[in-house]
Structures are given as structure tokens and as C-alpha cells.
Amino acid sequence: MFKNNRRNKLIALFVAIAALAIFVNIPFLPKYIESPGTSPNLKPVVSIKGHSDKFKGKFMFTTVSESQASIASYVVAKFNPHQTIESISDVTGNQDQQSYINLQNVYMESAINNAIYNAFHYAKKDVYLKYRGIYVLAVDSKSNFYNQIKAGDSIVSLNGHKFKSSAQFRNYVKSKKIGSKMTLTVYRNKKKIQITRKLYKLAGTNQAGIGIILSDDNQVSTKIPIDVNPGEVGGPSAGLMFSLQIYGQLTQQNIRHSQNIAGTGTIDENGNVGEIGGIDKKIIAARDAGAKYFLAPYVKPTKEVLKYEDQHMTNYQLAVKTAKKYAPNMKVIPVTSFSDALNALKKIK
Numbered sequence: 197m198f199k200n201n202r203r204n205k206l207i208a209l210f211v212a213i214a215a216l217a218i219f220v221n222i223p224f225l226p227k228y229i230e231s232p233g234t235s236p237n238l239k240p241v242v243s244i245k246g247h248s249d250k251f252k253g254k255f256m257f258t259t260v261s262e263s264q265a266s267i268a269s270y271v272v273a274k275f276n277p278h279q280t281i282e283s284i285s286d287v288t289g290n291q292d293q294q295s296y297i298n299l300q301n302v303y304m305e306s307a308i309n310n311a312i313y314n315a316f317h318y319a320k321k322d323v324y325l326k327y328r329g330i331y332v333l334a335v336d337s338k339s340n341f342y343n344q345i346k347a348g349d350s351i352v353s354l355n356g357h358k359f360k361s362s363a364q365f366r367n368y369v370k371s372k373k374i375g376s377k378m379t380l381t382v383y384r385n386k387k388k389i390q391i392t393r394k395l396y397k398l399a400g401t402n403q404a405g406i407g408i409i410l411s412d413d414n415q416v417s418t419k420i421p422i423d424v425n426p427g428e429v430g431g432p433s434a435g436l437m438f439s440l441q442i443y444g445q446l447t448q449q450n451i452r453h454s455q456n457i458a459g460t461g462t463i464d465e466n467g468n469v470g471e472i473g474g475i476d477k478k479i480i481a482a483r484d485a486g487a488k489y490f491l492a493p494y495v496k497p498t499k500e501v502l503k504y505e506d507q508h509m510t511n512y513q514l515a516v517k518t519a520k521k522y523a524p525n526m527k528v529i530p531v532t533s534f535s536d537a538l539n540a541l542k543k544i545k
Contacts, residue, residue, distance in 0.1 A: 228287045229269050231279045232477040233259030235458050235485035236426070238441040245421040247445040252454035255441045256485055257426075257434035258478035262287060278480050278522075291334065291347055298348030300430025302331050302411070307431075307462065308424045309416040311438035314467045314534045319446040322419045325465060330362045331411045332382070339407025340393040341380065349382040349389075350413055362410040369395065374404040414465065420446070433472035435463035436491065439534055440541070451541050458482035459491030459531070461511075467534035469493050471511045476518040483523035489544060490515060491537060494530035 235256040239249045263269070265281065273279040288296040309325075316323035330351040335342050351365065352358070355378055359365040372378070372395055379392040398405035424438060437459050444451045460478050462470035471493045472478075482490050492515040495501060502508045509517065515528045531537045 226284055227265040227270060228282045228284055229263050229265045229273045229279055230282055230287075230474060230477060231261045231263070231273075231276075232480035232484070233261040235259070235478075235481045235487065236429075238437060241424060241426055242438070242441045242445060243423045243425075244442065244445045247420070247448065249441070249445050250448075251444070251450040251452070253452050253456050255437055255444070255452055256456070256458040256482065256487060257429075257437040258458050258460050258481045259429055260474035260477045260481075278477060280477075295347040297430065298346060299333055302333065302348050303432035304426065304430045304434075306331070306411060306414075307433070307435035308426075308438060309414055310463050310465050311435050311442060312416045312418065312422060312424070313414075313465055314463060315439045315442035315446060316418055316420075318467075318534065318538070319443055321446055324417045326415045326417065327360060327412060328415050329383075329413045330359065330365055331413045333409040333411050335409075336407030338396065338399075339405075340396050341391060341406055341408065344391045344393065345380065345382065345406075345408060346384060349384050351410070352381040352383060352388065354378055354380050362412050365410065369406055370403050372404050374402075376404060378406065380406070431472075432462045432470075433460045436461035436469050436493075436531065436534070436537060439463055440537060443538070451538065453541070453544050455489060455544055456485070456487050457489045457491065457541075457544070458485060458487035459489075459529075461491065461493040461531060463534060469531050469533055469537070471495060473506065475506075475511045475515050479515055479518040479523055479526070479528075483519075483526055487526055490519065490526055490528045491531045491540070492516075492528050494532050 235258045238255045238257060270281065273281050291299065313323055313325055332345055332347055332349040332351065334347055335345050354365065354368065357368060374395055374397045376395045377392060378395055379390055381388060381390050395404035396407060426434065460472050460475060462472060475492060479490060492512045494512045495510050497510045497513060501510065507514060512530045519526050519528050529540050531540060
């Protein structure tokens with residue numbers, strides 16, 4: 197009897213452990229958990245021939261970690277002030293997983309190209325920007341081209357017409373009638389693909405459209421060999437910090453004054469710094485990495501702007517609020533452009 201009771205208890209324990217394992221690992225499919233990520237040191241990320249980073253301190257770009265929720269991680273996130281629960285559609289924009297990954301890679305490539313261009317331009321080093329085409333960033337689910345065009349595709353032509361910018365492409369499409377048949381030629385994985393569908397009516401307008409979000413595909417070339425390798429990280433938000441690291445190495449100036457400086461923000465070919473998502477989580481990641489300063493994108497907080505902002509605060513406002521509560525020893529610095537960032541760094545001691 198004693199042996200049977202012991203065996204029954206062991207079986208019950210095994211079942212309980214198995215049930216707990218299943219509970220922990222069952223994916224809660226409609227949700228993602230966003231958490232503070234990492235703050236990688238940019239020294240090993242940027243390699244410029246003959247221009248190494250010999251100064252103390254470091255520039256860091258910051259990330260947000262995204263993981264599909266299990267029941268257990270969902271419960272934990274409910275009580276963790278640094279985690280948020282997001283729907284998959286909010287994270288991926290209703291794209292399939294591969295399209296979402298392709299989009300993040302496109303964003304990263306664009307961020308690196310723009311960072312190189314700005315850094316070389318301001319350092320007065322030879323740099324050339326060549327327009328190659330148009331990237332597809334996203335496709336409207338109501339578009340007749342949906343499931344045919346993929347995020348990451350590079351547009352070659354439309355009805356045989358080639359374009360010098362995404363703006364020129366948009367104007368061409370707008371000049372056509374709703375229902376017009378269009379043949380779009382794109383490159384995907386180094387293969388040329390042709391897709392023929394009809395234009396549809398853009399929501400809230402009387403204009404014809406394809407239903408895609410576009411970005412110019414610019415190629416940057418330099419006389420000084422450079423390589424920027426962020427690993428598996430995607431997205432556009434490291435552009436500003438890439439540009440500062442590259443500029444510092446090119447000029448061989450200690451522009452960070454031997455401090456640990458983290459930050460975030462997109463950068464375009466004209467040096468403008470743009471807002472990003474998850475800046476509150478990036479503040480935590482920077483704090484954990486020992487950052488003394490944090491560069492945050494700044495826009496004027498008008499009523500119209502705040503209406504659409506995360507938590508109805510601009511990036512800078514949310515960064516300051518988060519730092520005040522969770523990282524009081526870290527100073528948040530507002531930045532609007534690459535030149536603005538360089539000027540702000542001159543005041544750091």
C-alpha cells in the first residue's frame with residue numbers, strides 16, 4: 197500500500213510538472229510582449245579602414261525585445277512596469293512573419309546608408325548617394341495587389357515606366373483612373389517578378405492607388421571602405437547613433453568625451469532625426485548598460501502631435517518621464533538633427 201501511494205504521488209507530481217511546462221509554453225497567439233532590449237556598443241559594429249575607435253567610453257544604440265506571449269509571460273507582463281502587451285497586428289501591421297522581417301531589414305539597410313551619408317558628408321569625406329529604385333514597406337490589405345507584393349520588394353517599373361523617386365511614382369499612379377489595369381515589375385530575392393492588377397480607390401479620397409507604403413532605395417558609396425554590421429537587429433531607429441559613431445571614427449575626434457552615451461532615432465539623407473517606438477523601454481535598456489546620457493528625438497509637442505503619440509507624449513517627453521522615475525542619474529538630451537546632436541555633444545563633460 198505504501199509503495200502504491202508513493203507511486204501515485206510521483207505520478208501526480210510528474211503530471212503537475214508536465215502541466216506547468218505546457219502552461220508556461222502555450223503560445224498566446226494574438227499577443228506580443230515588448231520589453232527593454234539591449235544597448236549594444238557600436239565600436240565592434242562599425243569598421244572603417246584606417247579609422248579605429250581608440251577613445252574611452254562608448255556610443256550605444258538601444259533596442260526593444262519582442263516575443264510572442266505565452267500564458268505565463270502574459271501574466272508576468274501584466275505586473276511588470278517595463279513591459280507592454282501588444283496585438284500581433286499592432287506589431288507587424290497585419291503582415292506575415294517573413295514580410296515583417298523583410299521590412300525590418302529594409303529599414304535597417306536604409307538607416308545604415310543614411311547614417312554613412314551624413315557622417316561622411318559632415319566629416320567632409322567623399323561620399324556618393326545613388327538612387328536605385330523604390331522599396332515596398334507595406335501593403336494595404338484591401339489593395340488588389342495584396343498578397344502579391346511583399347514588404348522588401350524593390351520596384352523596377354510600372355507599366356514599363358521607370359521613376360527617379362517614390363514621389364514621382366505616386367504622382368504617376370494618382371494620374372490614373374480607378375480600375376485601371378497596372379503591371380508592376382519588382383525585384384524579390386534577386387528575381388524579377390511582374391504583377392498585374394487593377395488600381396483601387398484610396399480610402400477617404402477619390403484617387404486611384406496601388407495601396408503600398410514606399411521608400412526610396414538609395415545606395416551609398418565611399419572611397420574609404422566601411423562596414424556596419426548590427427547583427428540580427430532590424431528597424432530604422434539606430435540611424436542617429438550609427439551616424440555619430442561613424443563620424444567620430446572618421447574625424448578621429450573624441451566627440452563623446454569618453455562617456456557612455458546611448459540613444460535612438462531615425463535619420464534621413466538630409467540629417468533629420470525622427471521619432472521611434474518604445475523609447476520608455478529603451479531608457480531602461482540604456483540604464484542597465486550604464487549610460488550616463490541618452491539622445492532622444494525631439495518634436496514640438498503640439499495638440500495635434502500629442503493626439504497620435506504613444507501615451508500622448510512625444511518621444512522626448514516620455515523619455516524624460518521614464519528616466520526621472522527609473523534612471524534619475526541619466527540625462528536625456530533632445531535632438532532634432534545630426535548637426536544638432538553634434539552641438540549637444542560639445543556640451544557634455
